[in-house]
Amino acid sequence: MAIVKEELSGREKAAMLLIALGPEKSARIFKHLREEEIEQLTLEIANIRTVSPQMKEKVLDEFYQVCLAQQYIAEGGIAYAKQVLEKALGSEKAIEVINKLTVSLQVRPFEFVRKTDASQLLNFIQNEHPQAIALILSYLNPTQAAAVLASLPQEKQPDVARRIALMDRTSPDIIKEVERVLEKKLSALVTEDFTAVGGVDAIVDIINCVDRGTEKYIMETLEVEDTELAEEIKKKMFVFEDIITLDSRSIQRILREVDNNDLAIALKGATDEVKNVIFANLSKRLSAMIQEDMEYMGPVRLRDVEDAQQKIVNVIRKLEEVGEIVISRGGGDEIIV
Numbered sequence: 001m002a003i004v005k006e007e008l009s010g011r012e013k014a015a016m017l018l019i020a021l022g023p024e025k026s027a028r029i030f031k032h033l034r035e036e037e038i039e040q041l042t043l044e045i046a047n048i049r050t051v052s053p054q055m056k057e058k059v060l061d062e063f064y065q066v067c068l069a070q071q072y073i074a075e076g077g078i079a080y081a082k083q084v085l086e087k088a089l090g091s092e093k094a095i096e097v098i099n100k101l102t103v104s105l106q107v108r109p110f111e112f113v114r115k116t117d118a119s120q121l122l123n124f125i126q127n128e129h130p131q132a133i134a135l136i137l138s139y140l141n142p143t144q145a146a147a148v149l150a151s152l153p154q155e156k157q158p159d160v161a162r163r164i165a166l167m168d169r170t171s172p173d174i175i176k177e178v179e180r181v182l183e184k185k186l187s188a189l190v191t192e193d194f195t196a197v198g199g200v201d202a203i204v205d206i207i208n209c210v211d212r213g214t215e216k217y218i219m220e221t222l223e224v225e226d227t228e229l230a231e232e233i234k235k236k237m238f239v240f241e242d243i244i245t246l247d248s249r250s251i252q253r254i255l256r257e258v259d260n261n262d263l264a265i266a267l268k269g270a271t272d273e274v275k276n277v278i279f280a281n282l283s284k285r286l287s288a289m290i291q292e293d294m295e296y297m298g299p300v301r302l303r304d305v306e307d308a309q310q311k312i313v314n315v316i317r318k319l320e321e322v323g324e325i326v327i328s329r330g331g332g333d334e335i336i337v
Contacts, residue, residue: 015044016051016059065089065097122151130156132178134163138202146209149218157214158221165203165229200229204236238316238327240266240309244277246316250325251281257315260286262308264293269305 018026085094125133137145222230279287319325
């Protein structure tokens, strides 16, 4: 299998790949790109008149090889990926694919950390500065990060959570230094572009995975230290669509506290799955009444739908706080019937 020749730029290859994939798949890919990237690729696609079958095959072949390499890296790290690719493609080609991957797909730093057990990782980082811990946790998957966060000394937990939430972009030099302290040689995988990491969404994913006690302590502390941030985190911790994860008994308890008009407005912007779950937990009479209200309501502003959904989320969180319903999380919160 041949790699596309170097006379093609990465942008040209990406444009040809999108052409080869067709408009439907390309449109789905565009949803994950920044506006400037979409503009650049659109211009590139517009400038390409034809793509020969040979070039199309080469572009798809390279994309496939890079995807394989990414998968192997996720399974066992760079060394494992290189070993598998060498057997499949030969030593020279394997190195070429890995190099292309690290440049074009920007393999995330701290790869070795994500292969480490949470308890072992805790020993590595628990005495580090909270900012360094926050940076490392931002690169982990939420479940692993949650296990480490919950195991940190209590006094550190809210500080680390706050730093993750407020983190925006981190200099490659800082990432390299933290990796150096952890005695791992991953600096070659870090590009010179600033890397977006952390933020409110990151800490929400992590807190959603910790046990209720850890969550409560972190949130209560943040409410004192940074009320605005705590409110922003709380709004995202349980979104309206998550209602489908609750058991029927909890949903019925919630619906008893919800204003019917708010429910009708909230459901105007809900998915079919959410609507089905809600209607299944209402009486036939009330379900018909709500659906009739929705039908005669006409168009509703998105802001009004979001406000109504947030009111219901607030009801859910209040009922959870007083122990009337249970939202299953990590750390032993599984429900035993």
